[in-house]
Each structure stands twice: as C-alpha cells, then as structure tokens.
Amino acid sequence: KQENVCETQVLVLPFPVQGHVNPMLQFSKRLVSKGLEVTLLTFTGNKPLAVQDGPVKLEPISDDLEADNLLVESPDAYLERFKAVVTLRLPQIIAKLGMSKSNHSVSCLIYDSVIPWALDIAKQQGLHGAAFFTQSCAVNTIFYNVHEGLLKVPLAAQSSFSIVGLPLLEEYDLPTFVYDIGAYPALTHLSVNQFLNFRKADWVLVNTFTSLEEEVLSWMGSLRSIKTIGPTIPSKYLDKRLEDDKDYGIHLFKPEIDICNNWLNSKETGSVVYVSFGSLAALGEEQMKDLALGLKGSNSYFLWVVRETEKKKLPANFLEESSEKGLVVSWSPQLEVLAHKAVGCFMTHCGWNSTLEALSLGVPMVAVPQFSDQTTNAKLVADVWQVGIRARMDDKGIITKEEIERCIREIMGGDKSKAIKWNSDKWKKLAVQAVNEGGSSDKNIDEFVAQLRCK
Ligand code: UDP
Numbered sequence: 001k002q003e004n005v006c007e008t009q010v011l012v013l014p015f016p017v018q019g020h021v022n023p024m025l026q027f028s029k030r031l032v033s034k035g036l037e038v039t040l041l042t043f044t045g046n047k048p049l050a051v052q053d054g055p056v057k058l059e060p061i062s063d064d065l066e067a068d069n070l071l072v073e074s075p076d077a078y079l080e081r082f083k084a085v086v087t088l089r090l091p092q093i094i095a096k097l098g099m100s101k102s103n104h105s106v107s108c109l110i111y112d113s114v115i116p117w118a119l120d121i122a123k124q125q126g127l128h129g130a131a132f133f134t135q136s137c138a139v140n141t142i143f144y145n146v147h148e149g150l151l152k153v154p155l156a157a158q159s160s161f162s163i164v165g166l167p168l169l170e171e172y173d174l175p176t177f178v179y180d181i182g183a184y185p186a187l188t189h190l191s192v193n194q195f196l197n198f199r200k201a202d203w204v205l206v207n208t209f210t211s212l213e214e215e216v217l218s219w220m221g222s223l224r225s226i227k228t229i230g231p232t233i234p235s236k237y238l239d240k241r242l243e244d245d246k247d248y249g250i251h252l253f254k255p256e257i258d259i260c261n262n263w264l265n266s267k268e269t270g271s272v273v274y275v276s277f278g279s280l281a282a283l284g285e286e287q288m289k290d291l292a293l294g295l296k297g298s299n300s301y302f303l304w305v306v307r308e309t310e311k312k313k314l315p316a317n318f319l320e321e322s323s324e325k326g327l328v329v330s331w332s333p334q335l336e337v338l339a340h341k342a343v344g345c346f347m348t349h350c351g352w353n354s355t356l357e358a359l360s361l362g363v364p365m366v367a368v369p370q371f372s373d374q375t376t377n378a379k380l381v382a383d384v385w386q387v388g389i390r391a392r393m394d395d396k397g398i399i400t401k402e403e404i405e406r407c408i409r410e411i412m413g414g415d416k417s418k419a420i421k422w423n424s425d426k427w428k429k430l431a432v433q434a435v436n437e438g439g440s441s442d443k444n445i446d447e448f449v450a451q452l453r454c455k
Pocket of ligand 1: 017018019020022276277278279280281305330331332333334335350351352353354355357
C-alpha cells in the first residue's frame with residue numbers, strides 16, 4: 001500500500017574477498033531491480049579493478065584492506081586491522097549518506113555474517129540489520145553446532161559425525177576449520193562466531209535455495225526465520241534469452257575476457273575442462289605438477305586459471321609443451337566460461353560460489369577441495385546432489401596425475417557421466433526455478449523488500 005512505502009536505503013558490507021563480494025554485489029543488483037536504493041561498501045577504493053558503471057552505488061570504506069594473501073598468511077593481524085577500520089569508518093559513512101534514524105528514512109545494513117559485530121554498529125546508528133551468509137546452509141549448520149557446543153572441537157576420535165539435517169559425515173567431510181583447528185585458529189573463530197548475533201539480526205539471508213538444501217534449511221529455520229535468496233547468479237547466465245543484458249562486477253583480479261572467449265569459441269561443445277581453485281587456495285608445488293601432468297595426460301582441452309602468484313609453481317616448459325591442448329590464464333570471467341557450450345566439466349576447489357555457479361549452469365564437476373568449507377561442499381556435490389565426483393588423495397596427501405586423469409575421463413565420458421549430466425541438468429532447472437519470478441528465492445527477496453519498506 002502506498003502509505004506504507006517510505007524512502008528505503010540499503011548499505012551492503014561484504015568481507016573483502018572475491019567469494020564474498022561477488023554474491024553480495026549480485027544480491028545488491030537484485031534489490032535495485034526491486035526498486036531499492038543500494039550502496040555497496042568497497043575496499044578497493046580508487047583501484048582500476050573496481051568497476052563502477054552499474055545501478056548499485058559504490059562507496060569506498062578503505063582502499064588498502066583487500067584480504068587475499070594477507071588473510072591466509074596472517075589472519076589475526078588482518079582481522080584486527082579490518083575491525084578497527086570498519087568500526088571507525090562505518091558510522092562516518094552512515095552519517096555521510098544521511099542514513100541515521102533522525103532522517104526518517106528506513107535504512108538497513110546488510111552485513112557479511114563473518115562480521116557479526118557490524119550489527120551492533122548498525123543498531124547504534126539506528127539502522128536495521130540483515131546478516132548475509134555467503135556459504136551453504138549445510139556448512140553454516142556445522143559451524144552453528146560447534147558454536148552451541150553440540151559438536152565439540154577438537155573432534156572426538158570417531159569414524160562419523162551425525163548432524164541433524166545432514167548426511168552422516170566423516171571427519172574429512174567437515175570444514176577443515178572444524179577438523180584441523182590448529183591450522184587457522186583465527187579463521188575457525190571467524191566461522192564459528194558468525195552465530196554471535198544470529199538471533200538479534202532482523203533478517204538472516206542465505207545464498208542457497210530451498211530445494212537444494214531442504215532438510216537442513218528446515219532445521220535451521222526452526223531456530224529462527226531465515227530467507228534463502230540464491231543462487232545470486234545474474235539472470236542472463238541462467239536464461240539464454242537474456243544474453244544481451246549488460247552485466248558488471250567487481251573483480252579483485254583482472255579477468256582475461258577476450259582470450260578466454262576466443263579460445264572457447266574455437267572448441268567443440270562439451271570438449272573443455274575448466275580448472276580453477278578460486279581466489280585464495282594455494283596448491284603445493286608437487287600437487288601443481290601432478291595436476292599439470294594429469295591435465296595433459298587426460299587428452300581433453302583445458303582452460304586453467306593459475307593466479308599470477310601461483311604461476312611460478314608450474315612445471316618447467318609446461319605452457320609451451322601443452323599449448324595445443326591447454327590455455328592458462330591468471331583470472332577468467334568464470335560465469336561466462338561456465339555458461340559457454342564448449343565447457344563440459346569443471347575441476348573446482350568447491351568454493352561455495354564456484355559450486356553454486358556450476359550447479360546452476362548444469363556443469364558436472366570434479367571436486368578437488370583444498371580447505372575451509374570446500375571439503376563439505378565436495379561431499380554434497382559427489383554424494384548428495386550427485387553432480388560430480390570427488391578426486392581422492394594418496395597416502396601422502398597428493399591427488400596424483402593418474403587420479404586427475406581418471407576423474408576427467410570419468411566425467412567427460414565414463415560410466416557415471418550420463419547419470420551425472422542428467423542430475424546436473426535437473427539441478428540447473430531447479431536453480432533457475434528458484435530465482436525466476438514466483439520461485440522460492442524470488443518470493444523471499446520480494447518479502448524482504450516489502451518488510452523493509454514497512455519497518
Ligand atoms: N572467479 C572468477 N574468475 C576466476 C576464478 C573465480 O570470476 O578465474 C569467481 C567465481 O565465479 C566465484 C568467485 O570468483 O564467484 C570465487 O568464489 P568461491 O567461493 O568459488 O571461491 P573462493 O575464491 O572464495 O575460494
């Protein structure tokens with residue numbers, strides 16, 4: 001009703017790593033398309049890689065706080081600096097944008113769930129607060145169980161773990177931050193503490209969709225109301241009819257767009273293995289060598305993303321020797337690549353965005369999880385949704401070149417490939433259904449927007 005509609009302004013605060021910025025920016029675009037005014041806080045300031053030509057306004061909060069390597073190398077120091085900067089700057093920005101209570105407008109901070117203290121700042125400034133979870137509900141539930149002491153860490157020595165709403169999990173199916181708490185204690189804390197303000201947030205938004213995680217979502221929904229809003233993938237990739245729509249993003253790395261597209265255009269349908277380990281994972285030198293040799297030995301075409309900082313680990317002469325079959329780039333336009341008809345398989349580290357992107361675009365996966373939530377996502381990909389297979393390590397913790405080759409051959413045409421492709425097409429349809437008009441995620445977004453306007 002018109003009388004209930006007042007000026008509504010939304011501020012979005014992602015944690016500054018690519019895998020958090022992407023879904024929160026895409027969600028911001030959806031909110032703009034529903035008529036809200038949205039400002040996304042950036043940590044890249046004036047750097048050229050932040051693209052600023054879309055309807056979501058960008059506001060720099062800091063120009064020297066990109067996380068990437070620093071987050072993995074010295075997380076404690078980084079997180080401390082991050083909190084200090086945001087605590088100082090966020091109230092200043094809220095005031096600058098005229099969002100505080102005195103202005104009679106309805107304002108909301110959508111904050112990354114890994115920074116639950118942002119809700120306290122929002123409340124002090126008179127804003128509503130919505131926590132945005134960038135990981136799967138399965139993974140969120142595991143961390144919730146740890147937070148509540150229902151799953152004790154360090155883990156007890158037992159062969160499997162039973163968590164309501166989830167299949168029986170072995171130790172290595174849990175997130176690494178749960179079974180290996182010594183490796184990155186600060187990141188274990190960060191993940192578990194997502195639930196500090198869980199009940200106090202006005203909304204909890206999760207980048208997943210109902211049919212994908214029905215049982216565990218229903219369990220979490222019994223604790224408090226949550227809204228699934230994913231996949232946050234732009235419609236033009238999900239629906240070919242919208243192909244000409246303009247898209248834009250914030251890239252923390254420079255994508256080699258034309259090189260990837262031209263190369264893919266020259267390849268036959270379903271003939272290419274796309275390989276990427278996301279923005280943070282760093283492979284050991286030996287693993288890199290086995291991966292390179294496995295790709296070469298698979299005899300498939302491959303498009304491999306090797307970040308600039310990882311290139312030194314490639315075996316000598318690999319690029320020259322494999323140039324007929326493979327293309328190595330330092331960053332790709334991943335959604336375009338996954339949506340390209342030449343791509344028949346995605347060898348992925350199973351970051352949640354990559355997993356959701358491949359699943360929603362119907363691309364079968366070879367799961368090669370590295371750390372964080374990737375192990376759990378790999379379990380779901382292989383055993384629950386059955387849209388891929390998981391590569392297995394040998395006794396030394398290496399996925400050998402033979403295993404890489406075996407997995408690629410299996411997905412590209414082995415015994416299981418037909419069933420996996422069939423499942424991939426099924427999940428793609430369900431993902432598209434969730435975000436299309438009237439789908440579960442679309443309805444939840446409409447409801448969120450309506451509730452915001454009436455607050
Ligand atoms: N991505 C990209 N180009 C690349 C590799 C990744 O655009 O070459 C994007 C990918 O589409 C995804 C994000 O970067 O949205 C990575 O997020 P994810 O959760 O998969 O992994 P993370 O980087 O957090 O480990």
